[in-house]
Amino acid sequence: MKTRQGRATGKNDTDKTENKSSRIPGFYRLPVEQRLAFLARNFGLTDQQVSELRNGNALRIEHAVNLVENAIGMLALPLGLGLNFLIDGRDYIVPMAIEEASIIAAASKAALIIRAGGGFKTRVDKPIMIGQIQVLEIKDMDEAIKKVHEHKGDILNQANLASPRMVARGGGVFDIETRVVNGRDIGPMLIVHLLYDVRDAMGANAINSACEAAGPLIQSITGGRVNLRILSNLADRRLARAEFSLPFEYLSGKEMSGDIAAMRIVEAGQFAWADPYRAATHNKGIFNGICAAALALGQDWRAIEAGGHAYAARDGRYRSLTNFSIVDHKLRGEIELPLQVGWVGGLTNSHPGVKTLRQISGIRNATELAGVLAAVGLAQNFAACHALSTVGIQKGHMALHARSVAISVGVPADEVEAVAQEMINRGEVNTTVAEEIYRRMRKRPKLKEKRGDLPVEVFAPGKIILFGEHATVYNYPGITTTIDIGMTLRISRDPDGPRFVAPEYKQVFPIPSTEQDVQAFSKAVELALSMYGLENEPIAIQVESDLVPGMGLGSSAAFSVALCSALRRYKNISTHQRLDRKLFADVQRLESIFHGTPSGMDAATVLTNCVLWFRKGPPREILPIRTHTALTGLICLVEPGAATIELVQRVRDFRNRYPDTANKILEEIGNLTVDAGIALGIGDIPELGRLMFKNHELLVKLGVSTPALDNAVGLLLDRGVLGAKLTGSGGGGAVIALVKPDTQYELVNQLSEEFASVFPFTVRANT
Numbered sequence: 001m002k003t004r005q006g007r008a009t010g011k012n013d014t015d016k017t018e019n020k021s022s023r024i025p026g027f028y029r030l031p032v033e034q035r036l037a038f039l040a041r042n043f044g045l046t047d048q049q050v051s052e053l054r055n056g057n058a059l060r061i062e063h064a065v066n067l068v069e070n071a072i073g074m075l076a077l078p079l080g081l082g083l084n085f086l087i088d089g090r091d092y093i094v095p096m097a098i099e100e101a102s103i104i105a106a107a108s109k110a111a112l113i114i115r116a117g118g119g120f121k122t123r124v125d126k127p128i129m130i131g132q133i134q135v136l137e138i139k140d141m142d143e144a145i146k147k148v149h150e151h152k153g154d155i156l157n158q159a160n161l162a163s164p165r166m167v168a169r170g171g172g173v174f175d176i177e178t179r180v181v182n183g184r185d186i187g188p189m190l191i192v193h194l195l196y197d198v199r200d201a202m203g204a205n206a207i208n209s210a211c212e213a214a215g216p217l218i219q220s221i222t223g224g225r226v227n228l229r230i231l232s233n234l235a236d237r238r239l240a241r242a243e244f245s246l247p248f249e250y251l252s253g254k255e256m257s258g259d260i261a262a263m264r265i266v267e268a269g270q271f272a273w274a275d276p277y278r279a280a281t282h283n284k285g286i287f288n289g290i291c292a293a294a295l296a297l298g299q300d301w302r303a304i305e306a307g308g309h310a311y312a313a314r315d316g317r318y319r320s321l322t323n324f325s326i327v328d329h330k331l332r333g334e335i336e337l338p339l340q341v342g343w344v345g346g347l348t349n350s351h352p353g354v355k356t357l358r359q360i361s362g363i364r365n366a367t368e369l370a371g372v373l374a375a376v377g378l379a380q381n382f383a384a385c386h387a388l389s390t391v392g393i394q395k396g397h398m399a400l401h402a403r404s405v406a407i408s409v410g411v412p413a414d415e416v417e418a419v420a421q422e423m424i425n426r427g428e429v430n431t432t433v434a435e436e437i438y439r440r441m442r443k444r445p446k447l448k449e450k451r452g453d454l455p456v457e458v459f460a461p462g463k464i465i466l467f468g469e470h471a472t473v474y475n476y477p478g479i480t481t482t483i484d485i486g487m488t489l490r491i492s493r494d495p496d497g498p499r500f501v502a503p504e505y506k507q508v509f510p511i512p513s514t515e516q517d518v519q520a521f522s523k524a525v526e527l528a529l530s531m532y533g534l535e536n537e538p539i540a541i542q543v544e545s546d547l548v549p550g551m552g553l554g555s556s557a558a559f560s561v562a563l564c565s566a567l568r569r570y571k572n573i574s575t576h577q578r579l580d581r582k583l584f585a586d587v588q589r590l591e592s593i594f595h596g597t598p599s600g601m602d603a604a605t606v607l608t609n610c611v612l613w614f615r616k617g618p619p620r621e622i623l624p625i626r627t628h629t630a631l632t633g634l635i636c637l638v639e640p641g642a643a644t645i646e647l648v649q650r651v652r653d654f655r656n657r658y659p660d661t662a663n664k665i666l667e668e669i670g671n672l673t674v675d676a677g678i679a680l681g682i683g684d685i686p687e688l689g690r691l692m693f694k695n696h697e698l699l700v701k702l703g704v705s706t707p708a709l710d711n712a713v714g715l716l717l718d719r720g721v722l723g724a725k726l727t728g729s730g731g732g733g734a735v736i737a738l739v740k741p742d743t744q745y746e747l748v749n750q751l752s753e754e755f756a757s758v759f760p761f762t763v764r765a766n767t
């Protein structure tokens with residue numbers, strides 16, 4: 001087979017598309033909502049695009065019925081991002097649609113290693129496709145071939161009449177070739193090839209039209225009978241190549257040194273070159289990556305696969321599409337295969353989901369797409385050969401495989417992780433074990449009428465808002481965490497009960513506990529007792545609290561959680577999840593006594609007792625955030641706080657009066673909260689601190705800070721904290737600061753002089 005190599009012309013050098021980095025450390029640790037928020041922020045996606053990606057419903061049924069016959073719906077697949085791809089000095093994010101576990105992780109990991117060695121280099125041929133015209137019943141084959149070549153100009157003109165616009169773009173049919181092939185039963189036939197430059201298209205339809213247009217002329221020139229007129233998917237004039245070169249040290253691991261790993265990878269490659277049984281599996285791994293990316297980017301992946309497999313057998317024996325060798329003490333990896341891909345036409349522009357993914361990918365034309373797919377195939381194959389030659393692939397597969405086994409037996413999303421983890425711990429990953437574990441988890445003790453032993457004592461922590469207060473009211477996300485101090489609620493026997501002993505709070509400020517407050521607590525207790533059918537129970541409920549009310553530290557949520565949890569324990573109702581839906585609903589009912597219509601953020605934070613991502617929705621997002629590094633901080637009580645409801649109204653009034661200014665501030669807070677989620681995920685503490693100061697500035701602009709709070713933030717800045725801001729609704733209350741661990745206690749001592757009260761908080765890392 002002849003090849004016409006050369007750098008393709010498809011690159012659009014005037015394209016000034018900003019090249020976003022594909023290196024997003026910790027992306028895999030973030031909850032999906034945070035990942036989407038990150039994409040929306042960095043790639044300018046609309047809410048609709050985000051929702052369509054998340055739910056897999058970008059393609060509408062009205063469109064689907066026009067694409068295929070007998071349409072009945074759509075089939076969704078998991079969609080992820082292949083990261084870390086540095087190709088020809090440019091970053092690409094590779095969307096991948098695939099159901100098989102480990103593929104996206106393996107590609108991203110391989111791309112990260114290869115990136116460290118300088119990334120991939122690619123070479124992509126011009127986009128030349130082959131169209132075939134089959135001519136039978138030819139009397140004089142040599143004469144027919146001669147005439148076809150003599151009439152080349154006429155044939156090209158006739159073929160190009162089918163797509164004048166392609167010619168105008170500098171493409172179209174530019175050459176012909178003739179081949180004679182023997183049918184098994186019908187003897188020799190003439191095959192005329194049209195060589196077609198399809199520019200930025202995959203080109204199947206364009207070339208089929210050209211073949212059909214030229215068919216009658218070829219029939220009359222040759223005197224034979226024309227049968228098929230169709231493209232060839234063995235697009236071997238349109239090869240894409242990718243390569244990398246890695247110093248051995250990037251391959252060394254616990255199991256073996258880098259040079260041994262490299263040698264074993266080379267041996268794995270030689271096995272696949274020599275043996276079709278191995279080559280089939282080896283190449284399947286390559287297409288795991290290529291097809292997943294091709295599908296997500298609207299390509300005809302069947303055409304790509306067919307071309308790849310046919311090319312793998314080009315010397316008469318089916319072989320590997322990659323090659324590994326050792327050159328200058330480095331592992332060199334190479335791939336070469338036909339890649340018939342389009343940046344226009346087909347689904348590329350008509351599927352809204354594909355359009356969004358193109359936007360994220362950073363790819364600008366068909367040539368770049370072919371280079372990216374080649375690099376993805378090579379990365380995938382390198383990952384597999386590396387794992388197979390060193391630790392084997394089962395180890396890496398197990399976690400994801402366990403999750404997919406759990407899903408397959410119907411374990412709900414929020415319990416998949418727990419079931420999967422237990423299977424891994426037991427070393428048994430299969431559907432029977434998954435079902436058994438899940439059944440056991442679901443088995444809740446029957447509601448016994450027997451009361452629990454008394455006394456019952458429950459501790460509920462307080463909470464602070466790390467980022468996003470007020471913006472959460474307008475459906476931007478907020479990030480909260482629990483703190484070490486909280487409230488302890490005790491139920492004891494009392495023959496005169498039920499009786500409630502109102503909490504005695506630490507009085508750091510001279511704030512008289514108003515009649516209203518006491519009434520709210522009593523009302524909440526009354527409601528809780530009736531919710532659990534305990535109106536006539538001989539019990540006393542007593543509360544001790546370290547939380548100062550009205551400071552944004554979540555004292556009402558801690559009270560509501562402690563009360564519901566204690567009454568449930570008293571009634572022997574088990575709570576098997578951190579965010580038990582029924583318990584959450586009960587707590588919210590009590591919270592509404594304190595706050596009218598509470599968003600649920602405080603209750604969810606206290607219940608889950610972790611760093612939480614919250615968006616009120618709908619749909620409501622309550623997700624634990626992965627925190628890469630522990631946080632150490634201070635809470636400084638500055639002055640008596642104002643009622644949340646008043647501050648929320650103040651922002652509403654401001655927004656009514658100055659909608660543009662207010663919306664811009666709220667949006668900035670929303671964006672900053674997304675960035676903070678990422679910084680938490682990757683453990684970028686200095687960035688978190690910077691974002692805290694920025695968040696405070698925006699809250700000042702929103703009109704919810706006070707001179708005392710601003711002075712407090714200024715003082716903390718002078719003392720060298722990493723970040724500081726007001727927390728909660730503002731109008732007074734507390735300020736939080738992020739500090740270096742070794743300064744935390746010293747600062748508590750120093751600042752105790754300055755504030756009514758200062759106490760440390762620590763958030764554990766949760767990876």
Ligand code: NAD
Nearest residue numbers: 165198199200201202203204205206300303342344345346
């Ligand atoms: P297409 O039919 O959508 O044609 C591409 C269109 O884009 C043409 O109208 C062309 O004029 C236009 N265009 C605009 N700007 C262009 C540019 N810069 N470069 C090139 N064209 C440009 O798509 P196609 O690529 O001809 O065909 C791809 C579709 O054909 C895929 O959906 C594929 O599944 C399908 N198909 C495949 C096979 C096969 O592989 N065996 C067979 C038949 C059909």
